[in-house]
């Protein structure tokens with residue numbers, strides 16, 4: 191149990207971090223708060239949109255263009271605790287996707303989503319668009335995450351391998367975007383009709399393109415390959431569509447855990463599968479990225495409400 195004096199010390203320490211951030215990155219429409227789990231978050235509130243990003247994991251947890259409902263889904267059961275991933279929003283998967291290829295004790299989806307990131311820059315342009323840039327490093331990689339809060343949410347993820355690295359290094363990456371839907375059973379995804387996929391629900395079997403848009407009648411966990419096209423999520427029940435436009439991404443992962451998996455996950459509400467779907471901008475094997483020392487790679491995703 192934390193005693194009263196330690197509690198006081200912790201509260202003053204956290205407040206001083208918030209004060210320092212506010213002093214260093216003073217912009218109209220930007221403020222810093224202690225979010226859930228007393229983790230520091232940047233909150234953006236402008237005429238164009240509202241948004242939130244935790245420095246822990248550089249984890250976007252909210253984006254809502256003015257006049258629209260929120261675009262990102264968050265679980266009510268999410269844990270907010272250092273060492274554990276946040277459930278919902280946009281976790282960053284890096285430098286591997288899913289289980290580590292050789293170390294079963296390594297964290298699922300890599301370290302990037304469970305480490306502290308620094309805020310490096312905060313800017314606002316003449317139209318009121320707020321741009322936040324976060325950075326961290328993992329092994330010989332320097333990671334930069336630039337998030338632009340305008341009418342749309344634009345994400346730029348840059349990976350640079352140190353010029354002192356001992357040879358080429360490859361990695362996987364995903365912007366594991368949880369989209370909010372009113373009713374998954376009435377939702378459709380367009381844009382992946384011509385892509386073949388690995389079906390994780392069926393032992394990772396490779397399956398041919400279906401020539402059809404995706405609709406949901408059960409658990410879906412698919413890695414679409416050579417899938418560089420934009421995706422449109424039609425949220426029929428809500429009568430709106432969300433577009434995910436991307437660049438330098440050869441894979442799109444589509445995930446909904448459906449009933450049994452939702453019940454099995456401790457940080458996921460039993461019925462929450464009905465109101466979310468992940469559409470993940472990714473490069474995973476066989477499209478993992480290899481960098482030479484000093485090399486860099488940039489992947490982007492832009493999420494917008496289109497109707």
Ligand SMILES: O=P(O)(O)OC[C@H]1O[C@H](O)[C@H](O)[C@@H](O)[C@@H]1O
Nearest residue numbers: 275298299390411443444445468
């Ligand atoms: O529970 P997490 O580690 O956040 O992973 C959640 C999901 O991420 C991706 O979509 C994978 O394809 C799924 O297999 C996995 O279940």
